[in-house]
Amino acid sequence: MVTGGAGYIGAHVVRLLLERGEDVVVVDDLSTGREDRVGEATLVELDVAAGDAQQRLELVMDERDVDGVIHFAARKQVGESVQRPAWYYQQNVTGLANVLAAMETVGAGRLIFSSSAAVYGMPDVEVVTEDTAPQPINPYGETKLVGEWLIADAERAWGLRSASLRYFNVAGAGWADLGDPAVLNLVPMVLDRLARGERPTIFGDDYPTPDGTCVRDYIHVLDLAHAHLAALDRLGQGEERVFNVGTGEGASVAEVIAAIGRVSGLDVTADVAERRAGDPPRLVASADRIGAVLGWRAQHGLDDIIASAWEAWQAGPRRIG
Numbered sequence: 001m002v003t004g005g006a007g008y009i010g011a012h013v014v015r016l017l018l019e020r021g022e023d024v025v026v027v028d029d030l031s032t033g034r035e036d037r038v039g040e041a042t043l044v045e046l047d048v049a050a051g052d053a054q055q056r057l058e059l060v061m062d063e064r065d066v067d068g069v070i071h072f073a074a075r076k077q078v079g080e081s082v083q084r085p086a087w088y089y090q091q092n093v094t095g096l097a098n099v100l101a102a103m104e105t106v107g108a109g110r111l112i113f114s115s116s117a118a119v120y121g122m123p124d125v126e127v128v129t130e131d132t133a134p135q136p137i138n139p140y141g142e143t144k145l146v147g148e149w150l151i152a153d154a155e156r157a158w159g160l161r162s163a164s165l166r167y168f169n170v171a172g173a174g175w176a177d178l179g180d181p182a183v184l185n186l187v188p189m190v191l192d193r194l195a196r197g198e199r200p201t202i203f204g205d206d207y208p209t210p211d212g213t214c215v216r217d218y219i220h221v222l223d224l225a226h227a228h229l230a231a232l233d234r235l236g237q238g239e240e241r242v243f244n245v246g247t248g249e250g251a252s253v254a255e256v257i258a259a260i261g262r263v264s265g266l267d268v269t270a271d272v273a274e275r276r277a278g279d280p281p282r283l284v285a286s287a288d289r290i291g292a293v294l295g296w297r298a299q300h301g302l303d304d305i306i307a308s309a310w311e312a313w314q315a316g317p318r319r320i321g
């Protein structure tokens with residue numbers, strides 16, 4: 001079962017699972033996901049945070065003989081989580097609790113959880129390891145950390161086997177029809193502005209970084225999808241349950257915008273705006289643990305990420321030029 005399998009990252013995992021012949025049932029409320037992304041998988045329209053979700057999930061799990069769950073279904077907008085904290089806990093924590101309760105009832109014992117680098121908050125380190133103290137600075141990051149705790153409790157209580165993947169900055173497209181449909185993150189935000197004939201915006205160029213703009217660890221969504229399969233296949237091996245998913249390489253906002261210019265051939269001269277609240281200057285993963293325990297490492301760098309994002313954008317309705 002893939003919850004949130006009609007969303008941006010989930011749909012990539014669904015496609016990989018189908019490619020290797022797995023029987024996949026997608027559970028998605030289609031609030032941000034799209035039906036045409038799930039391919040041959042069965043789609044069950046269901047909000048995992050709804051009052052009757054546990055019972056409905058149990059029925060689907062029973063009927064389809066579900067033995068593992070990849071749980072993406074959640075809300076992911078930091079600003080919105082600051083405005084509506086209770087709703088974020090309902091959606092992200094209650095949603096996960098419903099999934100876990102249903103799994104326990106039917107005896108489905110394998111779970112991969114979408115966590116986030118947002119659990120780290122503003123770490124003052126060059127590279128973030130899984131042992132860097134988590135200190136989320138917004139409700140979104142809190143719900144992901146609480147989710148990890150709840151999963152660890154379920155492991156102790158009834159023998160669940162799990163992996164929580166802390167995603168760094170996800171971008172790109174593994175297939176041109178599976179680009180990021182939302183305009184919430186740097187790469188789509190730049191493409192969106194270019195499509196409107198506007199200049200990209202840099203939120204602050206006076207950070208303590210080499211070029212003054214914020215540094216992030218950009219991970220190709222297809223690499224991230226493969227990390228889920230690696231986690232699923234090696235579940236329960238080793239002691240570790242929490243993994244960073246990043247490349248170990250940082251790229252600045254200015255470097256990302258320059259890469260978009262190179263790939264597209266467009267003028268990407270940017271305007272510099274005020275800093276955005278809550279942005280850490282630098283957030284780069286150590287990917288050592290996931291390499292050592294799950295045998296996974298990123299295959300794609302920034303240029304591949306941007307080229308694939310561009311190709312997917314140009315395949316969509318808002319083609320530029």
Ligand code: UFG
Binds near residue numbers: 078116203283
């Ligand atoms: N940025 C710009 N201009 C834009 C858009 C973004 O300068 O038009 C900057 C941001 O200020 C930030 C960087 O680009 O410095 C990356 O911003 P994103 O919004 O793409 O990503 P974040 O690093 O802020 O957030 C991502 C995920 C969150 C998660 C967080 C974990 O989107 O879900 O990483 O730290 F919480």
